[in-house]
Amino acid sequence: MSSLSTFCIEASLRYSGRSIPIYTKLRMQLPKNTFTCLLGESGCGKTSLLRQIAGFNDDVSSSEFVVTDDNKEPSLIDLSSQVAYMAQQDLLMPWMNVLDNVLLSDDLSRPLFHKKTSTQYEKREQALLLLARLGVAEAAYHKPNQLSGGMRQRVALARTLIQDKPIVLMDEPFAALDAFNRYKLQDLAAQMLADKTVVLVTHDAQEALRLGEQILLFPNVEKKPNEGREAFQFIKPRLPNTTIPRAINAELGLYQAQLLEHMGVVSC
Numbered sequence: 441m442s443s444l445s446t447f448c449i450e451a452s453l454r455y456s457g458r459s460i461p462i463y464t465k466l467r468m469q470l471p472k473n474t475f476t477c478l479l480g481e482s483g484c485g486k487t488s489l490l491r492q493i494a495g496f497n498d499d500v501s502s503s504e505f506v507v508t509d510d511n512k513e514p515s516l517i518d519l520s521s522q523v524a525y526m527a528q529q530d531l532l533m534p535w536m537n538v539l540d541n542v543l544l545s546d547d548l549s550r551p552l553f554h555k556k557t558s559t560q561y562e563k564r565e566q567a568l569l570l571l572a573r574l575g576v577a578e579a580a581y582h583k584p585n586q587l588s589g590g591m592r593q594r595v596a597l598a599r600t601l602i603q604d605k606p607i608v609l610m611d612e613p614f615a616a617l618d619a620f621n622r623y624k625l626q627d628l629a630a631q632m633l634a635d636k637t638v639v640l641v642t643h644d645a646q647e648a649l650r651l652g653e654q655i656l657l658f659p660n661v662e663k664k665p666n667e668g669r670e671a672f673q674f675i676k677p678r679l680p681n682t683t684i685p686r687a688i689n690a691e692l693g694l695y696q697a698q699l700l701e702h703m704g705v706v707s708c
């Protein structure tokens with residue numbers, strides 16, 4: 441891991457068969473060990489950016505991704521090897537039990553027929569501990585189709601956490617959950633990812649306000665050409681309380697009004 445305190449990113453991306461790039465020289469800063477929430481209109485390219493950071497090879501005709509250090513000196517950092525990715529869908533393998541699903545990313549990084557090592561047994565213990573912390577230990581030997589949506593997302597979160605990567609990218613991980621489960625998982629994620637550099641894509645301004653220490657608003661390419669534009673940066677303290685006291689609620693309201701104004705939504 442490099443000694444940078446901030447990843448300064450400049451990214452461009454155009455998909456094959458498309459005349460217009462999704463974004464061009466889009467600039468943003470990701471301070472290390474900080475929870476960043478990424479907001480923006482549907483289709484503006486948030487998932488594309490996460491996938492680009494993760495180094496996924498989509499069907500693109502041109503792609504540039506430069507990470508520079510705090511002094512703006514280009515540096516050769518391969519972020520993709522440092523990334524754990526949690527997608528919109530839980531992507532659990534239906535034929536595997538919960539524990540094996542959590543261990544899957546670790547198994548995939550091991551050569552085929554490799555003898556089980558003590559580290560693997562330790563990983564198993566670690567996976568069981570993680571499932572317990574996330575409140576789904578009793579489901580460790582169940583198949584995914586025996587779980588509720590909230591339980592499946594907890595398992596997906598455990599699978600992301602067990603990789604123990606310094607950068608965690610999350611694409612609307614809690615969008616399909618009911619409000620109660622969403623709040624609980626938001627709090628668990630805030631606790632368990634406290635020492636990571638996190639980028640979480642969401643459409644939920646309140647989720648961004650609860651979790652984000654930094655909020656980035658993604659410029660919309662259709663409305664304004666975004667060549668060389670910075671993503672709008674909004675910095676605030678994190679307010680992760682499951683039962684939001686009235687004082688914090690008022691503070692959230694204040695931030696929400698500011699955020700909505702910057703998103704071009706008139707708040708009343």
Ligand SMILES: Nc1ncnc2c1ncn2[C@@H]1O[C@H](COP(=O)(O)OP(=O)(O)OP(=O)(O)O)[C@@H](O)[C@H]1O
Pocket residue numbers: 455456462480481482483484485486487488489498499
């Ligand atoms: N593999 C691909 N090939 C071609 N076009 C793509 C591909 N993936 C995404 N796109 C297009 O790129 C644009 C941005 O998509 P993306 O999923 O990144 O947006 P988003 O901001 O995450 O949207 P949402 O908030 O709805 O999830 C969309 O117009 C989409 O159709």
